[in-house]
Amino acid sequence: MSTAALHAEHEAHHHHKESFISKYVFSMDHKMISKQFLITGIIMGMIGMIMSLLFRLQLAWPDDQFSIIETLLGKWGVDGKLDPNFYMGLVTIHGTIMVFYVLTAGLSGTFSNLLIPLQVGARDMASPFMNMLSYWFFFMSSVVLLISVGVETGPASGGWTVYPPLSALDKAMPGSGLGMTLWLVAIILFIVSSLLGGINYISTVLNQRTKGMSMNRLPLTIWAFFFTAVLGLLSFPVLLGAGLFLIFDRSFGTSFYLSDIYLEGVGALENIGGSPVLYQHLFWFLGHPEVYIILMPALGITSEVISCNARKPIFGYTAMVISLLGIAFLSFIVWGHHMFITGMNPFLGSVFMILTLIIAVPSAVKAFNYITTLWKGNLRFTPAMLFSIGLVSFFISGGLTGIYLGNAALDIQMHDSYFVVAHFHLVMGSAAIFGMFAGIYQWFPRMYGRMMNNTLGYFHFWITFICAYLVFFPMHFMGLAGVPRRYYQFTLVEQFDVWVDVNKLITVAAIVAGAAQLLFLYNFFVSIFRGKKSPQNPWGANTLEWSAPIDVRLHGNWPGDLPTVYRGPYEYSRPDREEDFFPQYVPDESAPEVLEPEKAKSAPAEKEVEEESSVFFAAIKRVFGLG
Template identity: 55%
Template structure:
């Protein structure tokens, strides 16, 4: 009988499809498309490309730190301006550090999680045909390539790319002549970020509106998959925090070019030259920057948490544990993330009393994070785990989130922070918790939704190999950085050989670089798998993972408008895995309430209802 219903639905769907049949041109379909799925994939591919660029920069940084002063004739030939006699120049090193951070935070992790998964998943998982504002969505994506071009152009202007770090602390970023890249390069950096902020603003408005207004019939807020909850919460964070950074960037542009001094105090003497500025405060930039900057790390990690919750439940064949607490902790994290920015500034000269306040909020935010972790563990208890590549990366996420998150307890305590601030301990902390963990969320998401996006499965053997190498590689690369930090090695040193107390760290730095290079090379397995599976992967079918959420109700890949059959109607929450008495070990959200309890052993009422339905 169900087969009959299916074929009837399919017939209706074909009818609908042929009614709206008009083939758009290639450009409208794949380039300037208003289809949320195409835009999502555009974001995804752009971000993956930028990950290769930003990752390669990290490799150059690691080469320098392991072997400072060594000549690399080949690199010198490729980048003649950046190497002198094959030896890396410090201004190029600082440009690399700055651009690596900027690219990875803004142009990889934010764009891929909010832009890529947000666009692709929100309409599909809530049962909508598209975003609320498809044209705005298209514009939001098409601001990203210009932002990237402006950013990368900084490498080719006089003075080179900025060397003031991704945090661009004033006055270093405000005064031309304070650093080699603080000329046109820094201006381009600011313009690029301002463009990207506008793009994120459009995106987040769109996500919020879509989630609130376009949910399918029956899709109550508390029936939303956790991915959508996470993307929704991240969009609210974006909406509230990115305008602050945009404003700060514009103020800094004014300081640089129009004679204001928001961030420049009286009596500034740079390179022996007294500046005609007065009344500003360098700490104002830090406050504005971190007011965005800290929510920003949650804009990245929250969607990754959502993806991981979804992937864990699906491949563990078990409902997410504590759904309401998962939603509640997301909201608590989001709210608190606006109150912790000062923990980046304990040693900045901010009043010590503020340090105490920010310590308190910072340690409080660990509570909802702990709740999430324990709920993930409880999700795995008495599960029936299928060890797919997606699942492995989700398990890896939990492990890395714990490892990286716990050291936040050290850094969040201002007295201990006095020693560890601006050392490699911090580098280890955030590369594990928001770099690697978020990246594991991204990989889990790609292995999980690739079949939906492209209609083909990724190669599982290669996927697993990619996981093992990446998981071990991440630990081997970033965990020993705690030791560098414990030994006092500062961040952003071009050469650790200048200081006596850093000399002994050389073997550790060499080992870390070796691990980093291995980790980097392992990513080409993923690139190959992605490309190969795009054309040669096994056909996926609608629902290869036997998942419950609405996107698996659509064909793979879904057509324009998403639903070939009638738009879905939601009857239940998204995590009915291994429901006792149900025929299969998963019950889709579209399954009507009484029709699922089919097998024996169910309560009498249910069985009766089930009997009728069958």
């Protein structure tokens, strides 16, 4: 029976059961949840970007007035001048939004949700209900964070790391009042969301793989999402603890982080015995894995997109998985490199330095493997492919500067300078957002059954790519000249005068890059409704998601039985095949299971898989009335 016929039958039975609310709002279908994550992420991303443009205006033209600032910010932008307190607020919320809401939830939430069940061959996540909760906690968190921007005393403004005592004392700066309380509430809701999602991703990858989908046949996307979820599960609870202690210090008079403080206008405080450095340890115990929580899904997406569009197997599959594992493991024991100059014991500093620089080895392996995958490939430049290559470029240029910053000695000078800003915006900001764009362009047909416009995609890529380098490359030199970050303006220091022009260039490039995102928004939203209908497997990809019908939305993904997996996901351009791809789900008539005997052996036993999926399917039928 053809897919369409099967679907028609399915529709006839069950269409009436889905109301608008259960289909679009409180949906438990992983595909719908991924769209919810994506669109919320895009909206948050736009807000975060506009914030960055506002403070870039201030940095480029500190003496000029912009009526738009007064229009948008009201009392924080009287006479078109950005208020210094609100500048700090913008910097803080920009960082928070980008790190957590766009690049953690928007990226990992979207693609883990979309791809894990589809690529491992599952009907849905292990717990669709928890998955739904995960999105709605994220949604609430986003709402609380956005509300915090509008409160009278301004949003949290101690930087996205919100170090106490600055963030703990509401008299230390206006943003540490209600704004900070709401920030903490938002982050705690976010952590709940992230944990609910992470548990689901892990259990789905481990338990719900279809017949023949052994771990060593998993696409690298799934490996990346899996490690990401493990990192999140182990590190987010620590941030929860840090946040709770901070709430206690702020509201209940405890002294976890506070000691020996005299505050202007208040006097000596009662708190003694706490340590602000304790917070930094707790924060960065999450904060550093968080960097990889952001980057690893992007790397996974890139592996898949590059291999598919180079029509060539990913080079060194095993090495890619091992390097991901290495990065994931090391990311837990390097947090101290954010704290070299906090007065930490110098010996501890050198331990963290050694561990940190080891990360460069698996990262180098990844970069070289990407480049080798391109070598002698047949590169099809879809926008997704371009964004993936852009990611590799950023990953290299941003990653190399990590070798400077991970070195405790060099960090003395570079800590908190613009060099750091350049480093992390390239390696984790731009690289991860490019991974997200690559994912969107690649799997848009999978999500909406339509294609996005390629030409607009090309312009989107090249403008964004060039502008991102124009924005962040000069910042390295500013940092090396000793320009500190998070300064409201530089005109009060004569030495920084030489950077006036550079700041203007950066701001103009940022505005152009921002405008280029309008192309993307237009392309994205118009293509949802007007895009060309996509064929079943538009990119000629090997992975399972393209075997599930894309022209209809089916809760349960496959109309009939679950597909069976016969080989690894990267069998592109096999010499013995006419076509340049060989999907995982297509049986090999000529010589089944001969080419990869090793992998076939480790496939799970047939009976076990059948049982698992049928029990699961029965559960789904019960919950959704699909049976």
